[in-house]
Amino acid sequence: MKHMNEYRDPELAKLYLEKIAKTVTQPWSIMEVCGGQTHSLVKNGIIDMLPKDITMIHGPGCPVCVTSLSLIDKAIHLAVNENVILCSFGDMLRVPGSKISLLEAKAKGAAIRILYSPLEAVKIAGDNPDREVVFFAVGFETTAPANALSVIHAHRKGLSNYSILASHVLVPPAMEAVINDKESKIDGFLAAGHVCTIMGNAEYYPLSSQYKVPIVVTGFEPIDILQGILMVVRQLEQKKYVVENQYARIVREEGNTAAQKVIFEVFEIKDQTWRGIGTIPKSGYAVKEKYASYDANKKFSITIDEAPEHPECISGEIMKGIKKPFECPQFGKKCKPSFPLGAPMVSSEGACAAYFHFSGSVEV
Amino acid sequence: MPDSNKLRMQLTCPMPKLDFDIITLGHGSGGVLTNKLLDSGVFDLLTNDILEERHDGAIINMNEKIAFSTDSFLVSPIFFPGGNIGELAVNGTVNDLAMCGAVPKYLSLSFILEEGLKMTEFWEVLVAIKFACENANVKVVTGDTKVVEKGKGDKIFINTSGIGNVHPKANIGKTRIQIGDKIIVSGNIATHGMAIMSIREGLEFESTIQSDTTNLNHTIINLIEQFGNDIHLLTDPTRGGIATVLKEIALTSDFGVDIFQRDLPMDDQVASACELLGIDPLYVANEGLFLSFVDASIANSFLEVLQNDKNGKNAKIIGSVVDTHPNQVILESSIGGKRVVSMLPGEQLPRIC
Numbered sequence: 001m002k003h004m005n006e007y008r009d010p011e012l013a014k015l016y017l018e019k020i021a022k023t024v025t026q027p028w029s030i031m032e033v034c035g036g037q038t039h040s041l042v043k044n045g046i047i048d049m050l051p052k053d054i055t056m057i058h059g060p061g062c063p064v065c066v067t068s069l070s071l072i073d074k075a076i077h078l079a080v081n082e083n084v085i086l087c088s089f090g091d092m093l094r095v096p097g098s099k100i101s102l103l104e105a106k107a108k109g110a111a112i113r114i115l116y117s118p119l120e121a122v123k124i125a126g127d128n129p130d131r132e133v134v135f136f137a138v139g140f141e142t143t144a145p146a147n148a149l150s151v152i153h154a155h156r157k158g159l160s161n162y163s164i165l166a167s168h169v170l171v172p173p174a175m176e177a178v179i180n181d182k183e184s185k186i187d188g189f190l191a192a193g194h195v196c197t198i199m200g201n202a203e204y205y206p207l208s209s210q211y212k213v214p215i216v217v218t219g220f221e222p223i224d225i226l227q228g229i230l231m232v233v234r235q236l237e238q239k240k241y242v243v244e245n246q247y248a249r250i251v252r253e254e255g256n257t258a259a260q261k262v263i264f265e266v267f268e269i270k271d272q273t274w275r276g277i278g279t280i281p282k283s284g285y286a287v288k289e290k291y292a293s294y295d296a297n298k299k300f301s302i303t304i305d306e307a308p309e310h311p312e313c314i315s316g317e318i319m320k321g322i323k324k325p326f327e328c329p330q331f332g333k334k335c336k337p338s339f340p341l342g343a344p345m346v347s348s349e350g351a352c353a354a355y356f357h358f359s360g361s362v363e364v
Numbered sequence: 365m366p367d368s369n370k371l372r373m374q375l376t377c378p379m380p381k382l383d384f385d386i387i388t389l390g391h392g393s394g395g396v397l398t399n400k401l402l403d404s405g406v407f408d409l410l411t412n413d414i415l416e417e418r419h420d421g422a423i424i425n426m427n428e429k430i431a432f433s434t435d436s437f438l439v440s441p442i443f444f445p446g447g448n449i450g451e452l453a454v455n456g457t458v459n460d461l462a463m464c465g466a467v468p469k470y471l472s473l474s475f476i477l478e479e480g481l482k483m484t485e486f487w488e489v490l491v492a493i494k495f496a497c498e499n500a501n502v503k504v505v506t507g508d509t510k511v512v513e514k515g516k517g518d519k520i521f522i523n524t525s526g527i528g529n530v531h532p533k534a535n536i537g538k539t540r541i542q543i544g545d546k547i548i549v550s551g552n553i554a555t556h557g558m559a560i561m562s563i564r565e566g567l568e569f570e571s572t573i574q575s576d577t578t579n580l581n582h583t584i585i586n587l588i589e590q591f592g593n594d595i596h597l598l599t600d601p602t603r604g605g606i607a608t609v610l611k612e613i614a615l616t617s618d619f620g621v622d623i624f625q626r627d628l629p630m631d632d633q634v635a636s637a638c639e640l641l642g643i644d645p646l647y648v649a650n651e652g653l654f655l656s657f658v659d660a661s662i663a664n665s666f667l668e669v670l671q672n673d674k675n676g677k678n679a680k681i682i683g684s685v686v687d688t689h690p691n692q693v694i695l696e697s698s699i700g701g702k703r704v705v706s707m708l709p710g711e712q713l714p715r716i717c
Contacts, residue, residue, distance in 0.1 A: 004639065005698075010626075013699035045701020116641075222699045358703045 007221030013049075016226035021051045023233050029055045029185055030232050031178070031321050033171060034192035035062030036220050038351050042358045044222045054229065057184075057321035058354075060174045061192055063139045063167075064091040064347035065319060066274040070306045071167045072097035075136050077302055078165070079110035084300075085128060087121040088136040089143075090114045094337075095346045098307030118150035118164070125154065125162035134296045137164040142194045144168050144285055145259035148266035151287065151294045163296040166287055169272055171195045172203040173283035179211050183322045188232035190218040190225065193247040198263075200255025204243045212241045219247040266291055273306065275343055276315035315342035318351055325355040332356060387481040392511025401509070405487075409494050414470070414505040422505035424470055426527060431466035433457055434525035442489065442519050445559045446574030450492035453522040455579045455651065456602070458500040461526050462581040463598045463654065465534025465588055468500060471526045473507040478517030489520060500579035502526065531585060533592035540596040543619055545685040546663035548656045550583075550670060551576065551678040552631045553606055554638060557648035562637065569640070573633050576652035583675040584654070591666055597657040600650070604708060607646035609655060610693045611707045621693040623683035623705070646695075647708045657685065 006012075032038055038058045041047055047056055060066055076097050079086035086102070093103040093114065106112040111131075115121055118135045125133035137147040147164055154162040171192055178184050191204060196217045204215045214235035218228030228246040235241065245251055263285070272284025287295035309315065312330050317323040325331050325344070335341040337353055344350035383400065390397035407415065414422045435456045442449040454471065461468040473493065477486065497504060559575040580600070588595060601609040614621050630645055638645045652675060658666050663681055670676035693705040 008698040010699045043703060044697040044699055045703045046699075049699075049701050222697070222701075357706050 004221065007219070007223040008044075009223065012223050013226055016223065016230055017049055020054065020226065020230050020233055023230065023237055024051050024053045025237060027053045027055065028187045028233060028236050029057050030188045030190060030229060031057040031059045031186045032190040032218070032225070033059040033061040033175060034190075034194070034220075035065070035347065035350060035354075036194070037061070037190055037192070037218065037225060039354050040220050040222065040225055042354045046222060046225060050229070054233070057186060058318070058324075058351035059189075059321055060178065060274065060277065060319040061140070061171065062319075062344065062347050062350050063143075063169055064095055065315065065343040065350045066169055066174075066277065067092070067095065067138050067167045067343070068273045068275050068306060069098050069309070070273075070304045071165065072102070073099075073304045073307065074297075074302055075134075075165055076100060076102060076105045076110070077304065078134055078296065078300060079105050079112050080108070082132065082300060083130075084132045084134050085111045085113060085124060086134050086136060087113045087115045087118070087124065089116070089138060091347050092136055092138055094340075095343050096340055118147050119153060122150050122153050122157070122159065122162055125159050126157065129161060132161050132163070132299075134300075135162075135164045137166045137168065140169055140171055140192070140195050141198045141263070142192075144263045144267065145198060145256075148262045151266045151291050152262065154294060155291065160293070163294045163299045164287065165296040166267070166285060168267065168285035169274060170269070170283045170285070172207060173280050174274065174277075175215075176207060176211075177277065177280045177283075178320050179207070179213065181320050181322070183317075184320055186213065186321060187236055188214040189216070190228045190232065191215050191243075193217055193219040193224070193251060196245075196247065196251045196255065198256050198259050201243055201245060201251065201253055208241055208243050214241050215243045217243070217245045217247050217251050219250065274319075276309065276313070276319050278316075310341040313342035315344050315352075318344050325352040328352070385483050387477045387479060387483065387486060387511055389479050389511050389513065392477065392509060398509060406490060409490055410473075410497070410504045412503045412505065414503065415507075422470065422472075424505065424527075426469075426529070429530040430527050431461050431464035431530050432525070432527045433460035433464070434523065435460060436521065436523045438518065438521050439560065440518050441563060442485070444563060444575055445572070446556075447577045448489055448492050449520055449522055450489035451496040452577050452651065453524045454493055454496035454500060454502070455577050457524040457526040458496075458502055458579045458581050459600050459651075459654070461528045462579075462584040463536075463600055464528075464530060465536040465584070465595075465598065466528035466530045467585060468502045468526050468528035468581050470505045470528075471497070471502050471524050473504045474523040475507070475509045476517055476521040476523075477509065477511045478519050479511055479514040481519050485519070489522075496579065500581055502528075531588050534588050534595075535593050536595060536598055538597060538613060538616060541613070541617060541619065541657050541685055542596065542659070543685055543687045544660045545596055545657045546660050546681050547610075547621065547623065547683040547685070548658060548663065548667055548670065549606065549629065549680055549682050550580075550654045550656070550676045551652070552629045552634065553601075553650060553653065554634050554645035554648035555631060555653075556651035557605070558634045558637045558643075558645075560649075561641065561643075569637065571633055571637060573631070573637065576650070578652035578675060580652065580654055580675055583670070583673045586673065587656075587666065587669060590669060591658065591662050594659040594662045595656060595666075596659065598654055600654045602651065603649050605645070605647040605649060606655060607644070607693070607705045608707050611705060613657075614691050614693050618690050620686045620689035620691065621683060622686050622696070623693065624696045625698045626696075627680050627682045629678045629680045646705065660684070
């Protein structure tokens with residue numbers, strides 16, 4: 001914690017805020033891509049401390065929020081109707097499917113377990129040879145290595161009752177989709193530090209030069225975020241558009257090559273449906289044919305059609321940064337964490353939930 | 365509070381010779397087996413004159429103003445670092461009474477046991493109850509035992525109710541809170557919840573975080589005797605953590621609350637575990653902890669007395685009652701930003717990344 005406290009130093013924060021204020025000469029809109037950064041911005045009260053010329057736009061960086069309805073429905077179907085122990089990260093449990101959430105399915109008796117590591121799911125598969133164990137493998141590039149490793153471990157152990165329901169989403173294609181959206185107005189990006197820890201910085205060079213947009217790989221502590229904003233603003237004011245690394249204490253230029261090797265042993269890149277946004281080309285991971293017997297999508301031949309989103313939910317516009325949560329007519333009214341119309345109100349990383357939680361809204 | 369080694373040593377002493385090594389449905393039948401279970405040592409262990417009457421209820425003398433409280437305990441797992449469900453069940457109700465400014469005196473003790481529970485585990489819980497009662501100076505005077513089929517419980521559920529005399533100097537209630545009151549937390553926050561989480565299936569992580577479960581009644585009565593009327597509210601932020609308690613108080617009043625992140629006392633290991641799991645310590649359950657709303661004029665003396673008590677050595681003033689934002693709890697972050705503290709919409713779930 002001592003090390004972490006250095007990144008929450010109030011004097012240093014004040015210094016960065018002063019530097020940002022001195023550097024800004026005109027309005028700029030900066031998108032923080034990752035939901036963890038949104039959470040940190042709101043939790044630490046940073047948005048209100050920034051100069052008025054800086055507008056923070058919240059990006060699509062919550063893997064829970066963008067997991068498609070049909071995949072959640074499929075996970076629920078497996079847990080309820082098949083001889084399956086469904087394992088998931090905690091965030092996924094509250095996200096609504098087209099009818100119920102995994103948490104509601106659990107309350108109705110479905111075998112659903114909250115885990116922190118997919119390797120734990122492999123252990124559960126080993127301990128329950130008469131049950132199928134499915135890990136709901138959600139996440140960005142950050143969680144992909146561990147999910148891939150679980151498949152490799154299950155394969156090595158010769159387990160035939162383990163599979164993953166892969167719902168991975170990739171950040172750079174989503175950033176490109178957001179830039180290309182006619183309605184979005186983004187001057188610069190704080191790229192997601194955790195993702196770059198795995199994948200490195202190289203993926204962002206073509207984006208930055210092609211679209212003339214500064215991209216600063218940024219961490220999650222208050223000082224990280226303030227320094228990241230300062231770096232973006234300096235580039236914008238100097239009309240510079242390059243990739244910089246604020247999170248150098250963690251992120252190496254080439255990323256974690258061992259983790260990348262594990263990812264591409266098990267996964268291949270495919271087009272992916274993003275909840276609220278639609279299909280983004282080459283923006284997801286699918287399990288390779290070599291490991292097809294560990295792919296729950298193939299193992300359980302269930303076809304679930306994509307159900308329509310709630311007609312009053314504007315999650316797509318929220319996740320593309322076109323609208324702020326407060327601008328949604330249903331924010332805090334029909335749409336609350338306990339009765340969410342869409343996923344951004346559910347996940348702890350979701351922009352709507354962050355705004356709701358830290359705005360003092362109270363559910364009665 | 366007895367440590368676990370002491371408990372295990374004691375187990376070799378009062379452990380009765382039992383005919384069964386597990387709880388069976390028959391132990392809840394009310395017949396021979398139930399009586400055999402109780403006679404095998406339960407009554408001896410928790411003995412006192414009123415309990416020994418073995419009547420349908422307890423007949424006690426309570427001529428003064430009394431406080432009455434009840435709580436049910438469903439912790440899983442039932443044994444956790446720093447304690448078990450037995451002492452939790454005693455301390456929980458004792459502390460609820462203490463928060464009313466009462467001297468806890470008598471408890472009821474009801475077990476719902478799951479068929480198949482090991483008799484040794486039941487006994488370890490009972491011994492913990494005995495020690496917790498001795499430490500708090502309370503007596504179990506009536507009780508009940510039921511057994512549910514295997515799979516329909518979670519080893520042991522315990523309900524305790526308790527009564528005690530309200531201390532004559534105590535004048536405690538939400539309506540007594542005033543603008544300017546200082547809010548004092550008696551120790552490190554989030555300890556109990558993270559101790560439980562550190563061993564919960566799927567979240568296990570290496571740690572030495574011990575639950576802070578303990579009885580607070582002697583600490584509280586000492587404070588009431590010294591500061592009496594200037595203590596406006598005492599409350600223990602168990603489930604929902606300190607954020608939920610403060611928000612509840614603000615919502616039911618016409619004032620606001622300011623708290624300061626830099627002043628929140630927290631053990632380093634607890635803070636690290638919260639960071640790792642993405643859990644906000646403001647919402648994590650506490651046990652051996654209480655919040656006091658006291659008159660600003662006595663805040664520093666109150667803090668000094670509390671810090672000299674074994675249950676208050678990490679106590680701190682964490683905030684104050686203000687008139688600027690009624691119904692709202694505002695937290696000043698470590699970097700000086702401000703944000704609203706809300707109630708938790710549901711259970712805190714670990715985040716994905």
